[in-house]
Amino acid sequence: xxxxxxxxxxxxxxxxxxxxxxxxxxxxxxxxxxxxxxxxxxxxxxxxxxxxxxxxxxxxxxxxxxxxxxxxxxxxxxxxxxxxxxxxxxxxxxxxxxxxxxxxxxxxxxxxxxxxxxxxxxxxxxxxxxxxxxxxxxxxxxxxxxxxxxxxxxxxxxxxxxxxxxxxxxxxxxxxxxxxxxxxxxxxxxxxxxxxxxxxxxxxxxxxxxxxxxxxxxxxxxxxxxxxxxxxxxxxxxxxxxxxxxxxxxxxxxxxxxxxxxxxxxxxxxxxxxxxxxxxxxxxxxxxxxxxxxxxxxxxxxxxxxxxxxxxxxxxxxxxxxxxxxxxxxxxxxx
Numbered sequence: 001x002x003x004x005x006x007x008x009x010x011x012x013x014x015x016x017x018x019x020x021x022x023x024x025x026x027x028x029x030x031x032x033x034x035x036x037x038x039x040x041x042x043x044x045x046x047x048x049x050x051x052x053x054x055x056x057x058x059x060x061x062x063x064x065x066x067x068x069x070x071x072x073x074x075x076x077x078x079x080x081x082x083x084x085x086x087x088x089x090x091x092x093x094x095x096x097x098x099x100x101x102x103x104x105x106x107x108x109x110x111x112x113x114x115x116x117x118x119x120x121x122x123x124x125x126x127x128x129x130x131x132x133x134x135x136x137x138x139x140x141x142x143x144x145x146x147x148x149x150x151x152x153x154x155x156x157x158x159x160x161x162x163x164x165x166x167x168x169x170x171x172x173x174x175x176x177x178x179x180x181x182x183x184x185x186x187x188x189x190x191x192x193x194x195x196x197x198x199x200x201x202x203x204x205x206x207x208x209x210x211x212x213x214x215x216x217x218x219x220x221x222x223x224x225x226x227x228x229x230x231x232x233x234x235x236x237x238x239x240x241x242x243x244x245x246x247x248x249x250x251x252x253x254x255x256x257x258x259x260x261x262x263x264x265x266x267x268x269x270x271x272x273x274x275x276x277x278x279x280x281x282x283x284x285x286x287x288x289x290x291x292x293x294x295x296x297x298x299x300x301x302x303x304x305x306x307x308x309x310x311x312x313x314x315x316x317x318x319x320x321x322x323x324x325x326x327x328x329x330x331x332x333x334x335x
Contacts, residue, residue: 005037006054008037009037009051010051010054010055010058010059012032012035012037013051013052013055013063014055014059014061014075016028016031017063017073017074017075018075020074021074022066022072022073022074023072023073023074024070024071024072024073025045025048025071025073028043028048028073029042029043052073061075062075062076063075064076112161117162117163117179117180117181117183118163118180120163120165120180120183120186121156121163121180123186123188124153124156124165124180124186125156126188127153127188128153128154128155128156131192131193131194131195132188132189132190132191132192132193133150133151133152133189133191133192133193134150134151134153134167134186134187134188134189135148135149135150135151135185135186135187135188135189136148136149136150136151136169136178136183136185136186136187137183137184137185137186138178138182138183138184139182139184140182141182146184147171148185149169149170149171150169150170150189150191151165151167151168151169151170151178152167152168152169152193152195153165153166153167154166154167154168154175154195154199154201155201155204157177157201157205157211159210159211160210162179162180162181163179163180163181164177164178164179164180164211165177165178165179165180165183166178166201166204168193175199175204177211177212177213206241207219207258207259207260208259208260208262209239209240209259209260209262209264209265209268210262210264210265210268211264212262212263212264213260213262214260214262214263217260217261217262218260219258219259219260220258220259220260220261220281220284221256221257221258221280221281222256222257222258222259222261222278222280222281222284223246223254223255223256223257223278223279223280224254224255224256224257224269224276224277224278224279225252225253225254225255225276225277225278225279226252226253226254226255226272226275226276227251227252227274227275227276227277228250228251228252229275230272230275230276231248231252231253234253234255235253239255239257239265239268240257240259242256242257242258242259243255243256243257244256254279261284261287266287266288266291269288270288270291270292270295
């Protein structure tokens, strides 16, 4: 069996067993025979055990068996709660399996696309596995030309439809975040690096809203009031893992966060417009107020220029009309 077919097969097994919560080999076989990949051939226990071992080796997912209820096979969900990668992979496999079974609906199922940077994932992951540095040419937005550095790749992260790389480099000499879509060139090197045994990427991003982890400000408790209907959206889709409700009425909900008030967090709050208000701390509330006033000032200046232009155009139009009237009167007198 070819690699794509094997992946499809493992995909089906993981998704079916995971979603069932517990399934016997007989029940699994009944579902298996109905799939196209089975070719209508039942699966023996030996074949099942071989697939089961391969899934554990390839994906690190253990298919367990409980004797109670007649040998029920299952994937322990509680064991996956602390493993974000496995959770993400299982969700992806489940969606992939459902889409594969619904090809007739492919034009009616719309997914978001991560636009750029994916071509660098394989070399980055390979470098992470082999612990060797990469030579990277990187250009930030607004820069005329890029710069080249050697990096030790620590982790990768997805945030708001963009891939990011967390790496230690020979320029900053500390873990720094880079957007994959700003990489212009990436080359393998033979220079090894030692990944710090005490470094935890999840802990590095713990107090950050997204990927900006400025150390100029310490994490702090921030209280934000969200008015309806924004409050309902924030309840169902929290902005940060530290988010919790500290007060609520029919008109608004107060949410508390513990994080660094970084640029991307401020931008997220500003994008909600008048539907959110920072209550605490006072310093952060004042910062947000100044940003709003600055934006309003810029907008007011723009409108002032538009009003001046409108006045000039009105005067020119009136002058033109007056000139036309005078010309017509002049012709009448001449005749």
